[in-house]
Amino acid sequence: MRAALALPALGSPRATFSLWYVKPGDRVVEGDRVAEVLIPGATFDVHSPASGTLAEQLAFPNDALTPGQTLGWIQQEEAMERG
Amino acid sequence: MTNAPHTREQPGPGRALNAYLLGSLPFDSLLALQRRLVYDISGDPSTAALLVCEHPAGVTVGREGSRSHVRPNPEELNARGWAVRWVSRGGGVLLHQPGQVACYPVLSLDALGLTAGAYLEHLQGIAVDLLREYGVAGEPDPQHPGIMVRGRRLVHVGAAVRQGVSCFGLVVNADPDLEPFRDVRCDGDPLPMTSLARESGHRVRVPGVRQRLVELVADRFGFDRVSVFHSLPRAPYQPTRHAAAHRP
Numbered sequence: 001m002r003a004a005l006a007l008p009a010l011g012s013p014r015a016t017f018s019l020w021y022v023k024p025g026d027r028v029v030e031g032d033r034v035a036e037v038l039i040p041g042a043t044f045d046v047h048s049p050a051s052g053t054l055a056e057q058l059a060f061p062n063d064a065l066t067p068g069q070t071l072g073w074i075q076q077e078e079a080m081e082r083g
Numbered sequence: 084m085t086n087a088p089h090t091r092e093q094p095g096p097g098r099a100l101n102a103y104l105l106g107s108l109p110f111d112s113l114l115a116l117q118r119r120l121v122y123d124i125s126g127d128p129s130t131a132a133l134l135v136c137e138h139p140a141g142v143t144v145g146r147e148g149s150r151s152h153v154r155p156n157p158e159e160l161n162a163r164g165w166a167v168r169w170v171s172r173g174g175g176v177l178l179h180q181p182g183q184v185a186c187y188p189v190l191s192l193d194a195l196g197l198t199a200g201a202y203l204e205h206l207q208g209i210a211v212d213l214l215r216e217y218g219v220a221g222e223p224d225p226q227h228p229g230i231m232v233r234g235r236r237l238v239h240v241g242a243a244v245r246q247g248v249s250c251f252g253l254v255v256n257a258d259p260d261l262e263p264f265r266d267v268r269c270d271g272d273p274l275p276m277t278s279l280a281r282e283s284g285h286r287v288r289v290p291g292v293r294q295r296l297v298e299l300v301a302d303r304f305g306f307d308r309v310s311v312f313h314s315l316p317r318a319p320y321q322p323t324r325h326a327a328a329h330r331p
Contacts, residue, residue, distance in 0.1 A: 010200055040225075042244060043171055043243045045243075
């Protein structure tokens with residue numbers, strides 16, 4: 001099962017993707033910071049919603065973002081164990 | 084502050100802000116301290132801290148900054164003793180100098196019910212309120228958060244939100260030497276920064292600015308108690324070999 005890494009509400013009309021802290025295939029634990037986004041005047045760390053591995057990156061540095069946008073997918077641990 | 088949101092969630096009763104008035108603090112010490120406080124406060128969002136300090140001369144480059152905003156070449160930077168650091172905060176380039184007051188609230192934004200954008204508006208509101216007390220009308224800059232006075236930047240805003248906890252924040256030019264700002268385009272501005280001492284008809288003293296910032300932060304975020312410390316928070320107790328079980 002895959003969990004979406006969604007951009008939370010930041011309260012800013014502009015947001016851009018800054019960088020990834022992990023690369024596809026890296027193992028992450030729920031709550032790990034996996035990416036950074038930028039609004040004018042502040043950086044904001046995005047945390048993994050589940051434990052597993054980063055399956056796919058959908059956003060890249062300097063991409064303009066909208067609230068709720070999916071930045072990537074986490075392949076959850078349970079599914080990996082079953083598979 | 085004209086556009087500052089005035090609705091805010093009141094933290095629980097008896098909630099205190101620990102304010103650390105630290106004087107001159109090397110940037111490395113700040114980063115380590117901030118990291119530790121973010122970790123502590125993310126684990127216990129009912130606690131909050133405020134770091135107020137100044138930094139030795141140097142340049143920091145935020146995520147919105149560029150090396151091209153710093154005019155001196157590496158040899159000149161070395162000669163002046165200005166280290167250039169790339170930091171993971173918002174905002175652009177900032178020249179740190181004695182005479183500035185750095186004000187870094189470390190607060191759980193989730194506990195306060197604030198988004199990152201709303202938090203930045205509050206930070207700018209604090210700066211506008213501070214300037215007003217000195218008879219200076221400051222205008223928030225919507226493009227590059229910070230406070231402008233007569234076309235020049237007086238307050239730099241650059242924050243970061245980690246694990247739902249804020250760090251970095253405001254740097255107010257209370258009374259620094261303004262000449263070196265000609266060599267650094269702070270936040271990409273073509274004009275050099277100005278200062279409270281230059282713009283205000285009142286006497287500006289750094290300790291007074293520091294004290295008012297603590298009070299304004301506590302008031303703005305609804306803390307009813309402020310505990311003031313003048314030294315770094317004590318490191319957690321770590322047993323040494325001498326503390327091992329003693330066998331007579």
